[in-house]
Amino acid sequence: MEKCLKPEGKVIFMECVILAAGEGKRMRPLTATRPKVMIPLVNRPMADHLVCAARDAGITEFVFVVGYREQEVRQYFGDGSGLGVSIRYVTQRHQRGTADALRAVEDMVSGWFLLLNGDMVIRSQDIAGIIKNKALRMGLFHSDHPEDFGVVTLEGETVTSLQEKSDQPRSNLINAGVYYLSEEIFTDLRSVAASSRGEYELTEALADMIKEGRMAGHPLSFWLDVGYPWDLLDANAALLKELTPVSEGIIEEGVHLSGMVSTGKGTVIKSGTYIEGPCIIGDNCRIGPHAYIRGATAIGPRCHIGHSTEIKNSLIMEDTRIPHFNYIGDSVVGRECNFGAGTKVANLRHDHRPVLVRGRNTRRMKLGAIIGDGVRLGINCSVNVGSVIGSGAIVAPHSLVEGCIDGKTFIR
Amino acid sequence: MRPLTKNRPKALIPVANSPIIDYSIRALVATGIREIIVVVGYRKEHVIRYLNRCEFPIQVVEQKNQLGTGDALKCAEPLVREDFLVLPGDNYIDAASLAKIKDEKNAVLVQDHPYPSNFGVVITKKGEVTEIIEKPEHAPSFTVSTGIFSLSKDFFTVLKGTELTDAVNEMIARGGHLKAVSTGAWQDAVYPWDLLALNKKTVGGIDPVKSGTIDRTAVIRGAVRIGRGAHIGPFAVVHGPAVIGENARIGSHCTIGPSVSIGDRVTVEPFTLLEDSLLMDDSSIGSHSRVVEAVIGEGSALMDHTTVTPGTPFMEIEGTVIRGRFGCIIGDQVRSEPHCIYQGAIVGNNTRIRGGKMITGLDAAQDGVVVV
Numbered sequence: 001m002e003k004c005l006k007p008e009g010k011v012i013f014m015e016c017v018i019l020a021a022g023e024g025k026r027m028r029p030l031t032a033t034r035p036k037v038m039i040p041l042v043n044r045p046m047a048d049h050l051v052c053a054a055r056d057a058g059i060t061e062f063v064f065v066v067g068y069r070e071q072e073v074r075q076y077f078g079d080g081s082g083l084g085v086s087i088r089y090v091t092q093r094h095q096r097g098t099a100d101a102l103r104a105v106e107d108m109v110s111g112w113f114l115l116l117n118g119d120m121v122i123r124s125q126d127i128a129g130i131i132k133n134k135a136l137r138m139g140l141f142h143s144d145h146p147e148d149f150g151v152v153t154l155e156g157e158t159v160t161s162l163q164e165k166s167d168q169p170r171s172n173l174i175n176a177g178v179y180y181l182s183e184e185i186f187t188d189l190r191s192v193a194a195s196s197r198g199e200y201e202l203t204e205a206l207a208d209m210i211k212e213g214r215m216a217g218h219p220l221s222f223w224l225d226v227g228y229p230w231d232l233l234d235a236n237a238a239l240l241k242e243l244t245p246v247s248e249g250i251i252e253e254g255v256h257l258s259g260m261v262s263t264g265k266g267t268v269i270k271s272g273t274y275i276e277g278p279c280i281i282g283d284n285c286r287i288g289p290h291a292y293i294r295g296a297t298a299i300g301p302r303c304h305i306g307h308s309t310e311i312k313n314s315l316i317m318e319d320t321r322i323p324h325f326n327y328i329g330d331s332v333v334g335r336e337c338n339f340g341a342g343t344k345v346a347n348l349r350h351d352h353r354p355v356l357v358r359g360r361n362t363r364r365m366k367l368g369a370i371i372g373d374g375v376r377l378g379i380n381c382s383v384n385v386g387s388v389i390g391s392g393a394i395v396a397p398h399s400l401v402e403g404c405i406d407g408k409t410f411i412r
Numbered sequence: 413m414r415p416l417t418k419n420r421p422k423a424l425i426p427v428a429n430s431p432i433i434d435y436s437i438r439a440l441v442a443t444g445i446r447e448i449i450v451v452v453g454y455r456k457e458h459v460i461r462y463l464n465r466c467e468f469p470i471q472v473v474e475q476k477n478q479l480g481t482g483d484a485l486k487c488a489e490p491l492v493r494e495d496f497l498v499l500p501g502d503n504y505i506d507a508a509s510l511a512k513i514k515d516e517k518n519a520v521l522v523q524d525h526p527y528p529s530n531f532g533v534v535i536t537k538k539g540e541v542t543e544i545i546e547k548p549e550h551a552p553s554f555t556v557s558t559g560i561f562s563l564s565k566d567f568f569t570v571l572k573g574t575e576l577t578d579a580v581n582e583m584i585a586r587g588g589h590l591k592a593v594s595t596g597a598w599q600d601a602v603y604p605w606d607l608l609a610l611n612k613k614t615v616g617g618i619d620p621v622k623s624g625t626i627d628r629t630a631v632i633r634g635a636v637r638i639g640r641g642a643h644i645g646p647f648a649v650v651h652g653p654a655v656i657g658e659n660a661r662i663g664s665h666c667t668i669g670p671s672v673s674i675g676d677r678v679t680v681e682p683f684t685l686l687e688d689s690l691l692m693d694d695s696s697i698g699s700h701s702r703v704v705e706a707v708i709g710e711g712s713a714l715m716d717h718t719t720v721t722p723g724t725p726f727m728e729i730e731g732t733v734i735r736g737r738f739g740c741i742i743g744d745q746v747r748s749e750p751h752c753i754y755q756g757a758i759v760g761n762n763t764r765i766r767g768g769k770m771i772t773g774l775d776a777a778q779d780g781v782v783v784v
Contacts, residue, residue, distance in 0.1 A: 196444025198468060358619070359635075399628035406623035406640065 012058035014131065015109045019101050020047055020118035021067030021092040026228050029372030029407060030334060032391040034072045037118035039232065040317060042239045042298050043264075043282045045076060046226065047118050049239070051083055054114065056124035057131065060085045063108050064118075065101045067092040097199030099192045106186045115202075117177030121224040121235055130180045130218050136209055137216045139178030141223040148227070149174035150203060152217060159215040162203055175203070176223050229332050229370040229388075230362045236315050237296035240278035249281065255288070259295060282318065300335065312347075314368070331368030333375075340379035340397060345369050347385060355386040358404050362386070372407065413604055415743030415760045415779060416709060421454045423501035424462060426692060427607060428614035428673045429639075429655050431462060433501040435614060437470075440497070442507035443514055449491050450501065451475050451484045480574035481559070489568050498576070500559045502601065504610055509595035513562040519591040520544075520580075521560040523598045530602050531556035532577050534592060541590040546577045558598045561590075603729070604758065605738035607707050611690045612671045615653045627664075634670065645682065663699065681716065689720075689739070698750065705739035706754070709761065712746040723756025725773035740771075743779065 024036025031039070037047040051062060062080060066073045066089055073089075080087030092104045102115065112134050114127065122139070130137050138159065140152060146169035153161045153171050163170050179202075188205040195201050209215045224235040240260070249263030252271045259277025263269065267281055270288035279293055282301035287293070291305045294312040299305060303316055306323035314328050317335040322328060326339050329347035347368040349355060355367040369383045372391030377383070383401045390407030399411050413422050423433035433450075440448055446468060452459045453475040463470045475487045485498060495517065499505065505521070513519040520541060522534050528551040532544045535553060544557050561580070570586065571579040584590055599610050620635040624642035634652025638644065642656050645664035650656070654669035656678075662668060663682035671688045674680070678691050681699035689706040697703060698716030706720040714720075720739040727734055740754035743761035750767045757771040760779035765771065769783055776783050 194446065196446075198441075198446055396628050403632070404621045406621050406638075408640075409623050410625040411622075411628050412625060 011060055012131070013061070014059055014111075015061045015063055015113040016054045016059045017063045017065065017102065017105050017109060017113055017115045018047060018050060018118045019065050019098060019116070020073055021065050021070075021101055022095050022119070023068040024119065027226075029388065029390040030229055030232075030332065030370065031068075032407060033069065033335075033373050035066070035068045035070070036226075038069075038072045038076065039226070040298070040300060040315070041121065041226075041232065041236050042243055042280050043300055046121065047073065047077070048083075049121050050116055050118060051077070051080075051085060051087075053122055053124040054116065054127055055083065055085050057127035059114060059127070059131075062087045063105050064089050065092050065104055066090070067095050067101075097195070097197075098202035099189050099200035099205050102185070102202060102205075103189050103200075106189075110183055112180065112182050115179040115181055119226055120177055121222075121226075121239065122176070122178060122220060123222045126218070126220040126222065127178070130178060134182070135180075135216060136182070136214050137180040137218050138206075139176035139220045139223070140173045140217045141176045141220045143172055143174045146172045146174050149225075151175065154217050157216045157218075158213050159210050159217045160213070162206060162210055164201075164203065173217070173219070176220055176225075178218075178220070179206075228357075228360075228362070230357065230364060230367055232315055232332050233296075233313060233330060233367075236298050237278075237313070240280060240296045240298065243278065243280060245277075245280075248283075249285075252288075264301065313366075317373070329368050330364070330366045331371065333369075333371045334373035334391065336373055337371060337375045337377075339377050340381060342380040343377045343383070344381075345383040345387075349385055357386045357388060369401075377401070413601070415758070415777070416604055416607075416707070416741070417454075418761050418779065419455075419710070419744050420458050421452075421456075421502075422601070424455075424458050425502075425601075425607065426673070426675065427504075427611045427690060428618060429657050429675060430614070432504065432601070432610070433459070433462070435504050435506075436499050436501055437466065439505050439507040439510050440499070443510040445497065445510075445514070447471075449473060449488045451487050453478050453484070481576035482571055482579050483574040485576055486568070486571055489571075492565060492568075495562070495564045498559070498561045498563060500600075503558065503560075504597070504599040504613060505558065505560060505595070506597040509597050510560070512593050512595070513560070513591075516562050516591055516593065517564050518567075518583075518589055519562045519593050521558040521595045521598065522555050522592045523558055523595050524554045525556045526554070528554050528556045531600070532559070533557075536592045539592055541580075541584060541592050543584065544577050544580055546575065555592070555594075558595065558600075560598070603734065603736055604707060604741040605705075605736040607690060607741075608688060608705055608738060611673055611707075612688065615655055615671055615673055618653060618655050620652065624659075636669070639676065657693065675710075692744075703739065705737075707738075707741045709742055709744035709746065711744055712742050712748075714742075714746075714748045714752070715750045715767075717751045718748060718754070719752075720754045723772055725756035727758070727773055 020037040024031045038045040090104045092101050151169040152159050192200050192204045245260050245262035248265045249267030251269045254271035255269050256274045261277045262280040264283035266284040272290035273288035275293045278295045279297045281299045284302045286304045290307050292310040299316045300318035302319045304321040309326040312329040315332045320337040322339045324341040327344040345368040347366045369387040371389045374392045377395045378397035380398045388404045392408045394410050396412040424431040449471045473487045475484045532546045533551045534555045534557050535543045570582045618637045622638045623640045626644040627646040629646045630644045630648045632650045636652040637655045639658035641659040643661045648666045651669035654672045656674045657676035660678045662680050665683045667685045672686050673690045675693035677694050679696040684701045687704045691708045692710040694711040695708045696713045701718040703720040705722045722739050724737045740757040742759040745762045748765040753770040755772045758777040762780045764782045766784045
């Protein structure tokens, strides 16, 4: 995958702790082989976007709390030199909540530090605003559905209360999971007891600081939370808008490109292909001939999108082959999948109701399928709206796929 | 509950492929209660083995003799540190109901029941319980106690006898309050056929997932959970809600559901219809059978052309004559040869039924008999 390479602006000596240990159960099956923070958006893992945003705000020292599938994180980031930063790791053996994760870094950070949940996207300007002077501060964001998050109430700039996720949220200002803290937090962490979910929540450790009126709120200009797989599509589209395109691929004669189209090294776009941006295509892909790709789409490295295949508003991870007569819309497809000729994914209900995934309302009128890694679909399969296909599932030709299919299921 | 409780305590009878006690534990966890003490006694090793598989530690205390619910609670006294909930481990309850009484000091969950005489009947005045009458011959009301209480730690001072109800009445007599909170979710199983209702309730709440090997011509409708390694044959039709266990094999052209639970490693041969039934692990049903409203114990085999059809037999169980409606209740390790018919029948454990028999009521209710 591509990485963002150039640090910008001045350097501030400060540590940034990124919580990247969770599996992200709600993201299944995409988290079968990677932790949630390694799910790619515009061909870079979520955590890569976060590190770059913090780096561009001047931070160069990072501590990652890793756990579930930590090897994926360690291999991708290494010591951080590839991104022009320094990264150290600490392993949280059991994922027992954010307070427990932060406890794991007690010996590694000192003074003031920035704490980021690994599973979101924010801008460097907002980070710069949060760390501008040494005072307790947390990032807030206006949400249209605050019932899905912890919310805070503000008086002027001071946070007056923090409410856990509730059906009756007291405000629409949600806790974004961005905190500027000093090492005193480690004392408060010691007294945190397990919550009703059986986890040690960081928010409980903050309760005293909030009660004493010492915690300030900082509204963020931009914030993307990716809780469920379909949120990836919105996050991907939002990030594509800001992408600076590169054109490193070979574009044959008779290819039509409109809007922002970025192509990676070694990629070939063959004749008759029509691409409407915004769209990013990774390195070493083979696209076309006669493929039709519509925005907002991200296609990972080494993918093959072949003849008469249409892809729209989707996220396709590396090494996946969608080679002939396929349609994929509003879907997330894992790595190393193979689509048989003529296999299509439906993305709209004809009764015009929002698509449900495992009984949950996605609030989306259009949503295709969430497909894990290494899924192999035979020729002429029909995948219904809102399907979830687990990693390694194999589907025989001419099958109808709907509902939730577990990993390694065989439909024959 | 015989024959099903001969080999396992009632709390471990599986419905929708999870032991009954699992639903109580899940409801507690969902309500935010994680300090759980389980009082075990009858066939305790089964319960302990099950509890050891839970994700978080559960404390276990043993009740040496099964004297009564009050005695059972007394066994847990040394481990109880603050106000607490008491639940019977062999009933179904949901988290929403527990949440209603969790923060009340002294409350009981109550529910209306058409046959209140089997339970503790609750007399209330302005939402406060004035008395609980245990299993009265003539019930003065239809409101019964679910046996689920929220109590304060000092309740142990009135807990003298062996019955929890006596202690509750004693507490009220001494001027203590007990709030009656109604629920609609509770389900008890007094007679074995009550398991069918319990099964219907629990199988309706499953999270649908398909797994194993499924033929592409199979039709799967509604909420169906299929376990790992299961095999669904060509042209099988599964109507949810239904749950099919791990490594189960459903033959071609079977019709399954709605409200069917099929345990692990169960075999259903081709051309068989199953409806509103509970098949425990390792059981099997022969081809061309029709099985409706049946509970089939572990490892039992009904061979081909079996018919199970609902009946309403009169039965004398523990001295009282009762009438239930069900197809059959079959114990563990039963072998039933081809072409048998069951109508409202209870069949004991390890029983053998020769081919072509018609069984109703308590004809074959004893364990280990051969019906020729």
